[in-house]
Amino acid sequence: MKVAVMGAGAVGCYYGGMLARAGHEVVLIARQQHVEAIERDGLRLDTQHFDERVRVAASTDAIAVKGAQLVLFCVKSTDTDSAAKALAPYLEQDALLMSLQNGVENAERLRGLLxxxxxxxxxxxxTGMAGPGHVKHNGRGELVIEPSTKSEEVARAFVEAGVPTEISNNVxxxxxxxxxxxxxxxxxxxxxQLPYGKLVQGEGxxxxxxxxxxxxxxxxKADNVTLPGDVxxxxxxxxxxxxxxxxxxxQDLARGKxxxxDHLNGLIVRRGEALGIATPANRLLHALVKAIESKAS
Known part of the structure; x- marks a missing residue:
């Protein structure tokens, strides 16, 4: 299967790298510094189970998506619209775009754009990028994917590549x-600026x-969402x-990005307002992060 990864940061490099390691033809569409490192030395997949350099194609240009049957769409939620516009002229008609993004609205937005x-x-x-062309895997790695015309093929490819993958009707x-x-x-x-393990040890x-x-x-609950499992x-x-x-x-704030x-706690605030649900804790966290962003800019 030919696969393109649009927005190959930590998440895109990990999943694209795993597919490339399993023998699929993968191109990573990424920032210049990562592309240069990957073209020179290969993608370094530094995981909990192995540390290898994987030979994989890389480009800074959306035209590299040409011919791809599967496009792993991994850009930030803030960049969904602009990235979709950049891909539009080069996408194959029967390509499947799979949103591997934070937030709950991106796939729906893509359907309205393409x-x-x-x-x-x-x-x-x-995961995190430990340096140019170097993805560091710190834990887990499973995927839950939505049914589609290619879902069985895609799930099989991921499982064979060592990525636990489930197809679910309640994505x-x-x-x-x-x-x-x-x-x-x-x-x-x-x-x-604390990792999760240290964060939860803090008072309150x-x-x-x-x-x-x-x-x-x-x-x-007010939005009629059925959450699976024990939250x-x-x-x-x-x-x-x-x-x-x-x-x-x-990681974004540490880099001044x-x-x-807005698509995390901010979404809860917006949906809460629309549904008449008070969300003061989420509102405060959203406001504080926005203030830090403003200070950095």
Whole structure:
């Protein structure tokens, strides 16, 4: 299968690298510094189970998506519209775009922007870019994907590449369940610049997280979302399975970049307002992260 990864940062490099390692033809569309390193030395996949350099194509240009049957769409939620516009002239008619993004609205946005089929995926992985062309895997890695015309083929490819993958009819619920986890951890990790394991040891942190989660669950219920599994156990488990992981929001703020907070706690605030649900804990976290962003800019 020919695969293109649009927005090959930590998440895109990990999943694209795993597919390339398994023998698929993969091109990573990434920033210049990563492309130069990957072309020179290969992609360094530094995982919990192996540390290898994988030979994979890389480009800074959206034209590299030509011919791809599967496009892993991994840009920040803030860049969904502009990235879709950049890809539009080069996408194959029968290409499947799979959104491996934070937030709950991206696949739907893609369907409104492009004629190609778009499907949502829920990503559970702790990764970061340790340097140009060097992705560091800190834990987990499974995917939950939405049914599509290629879902069976895609799931099989990922499983054979060592990525646990499940096809689910309730991806909306799974996306919301992940949104709850992100709302609980991302902003607090960003504000404190602490990894999850140390974050939860702080005085009053777990009680504050409880307030955030309760608001998220109230909004989800009012929005008729069915969340799978035990959300409370999942929230607790993040700090145990990803102790050394900093949130993507923390990584963005540390680099002086705009974060996805509008699509995380900010979404809960907006949906809460629309549904008549008070969300003061999420509103405060959203406001604090936005203030830090403004200070950096």
């Amino acid at each position: 004629p190609q089929e778009a499907a949502a995926a829920v990503v559970y992985v702790a 909306r619920g799974a996306l919301w369940a992940k949104l709850v986890l992100n709302c609980a951890y991302n902003a607090l990790s960003a504000i404190t 942190v777990t009680r504050s997280m409880r307030d955030v989660v309760d608001e998220c669950l109230a909004v989800a 409370d156990a999942a929230v607790r488990g993040i700090a145990e399975t990803m102790q050394n992981q900093y949130s993507s929001t923390a 705009r974060s996805e907070i």
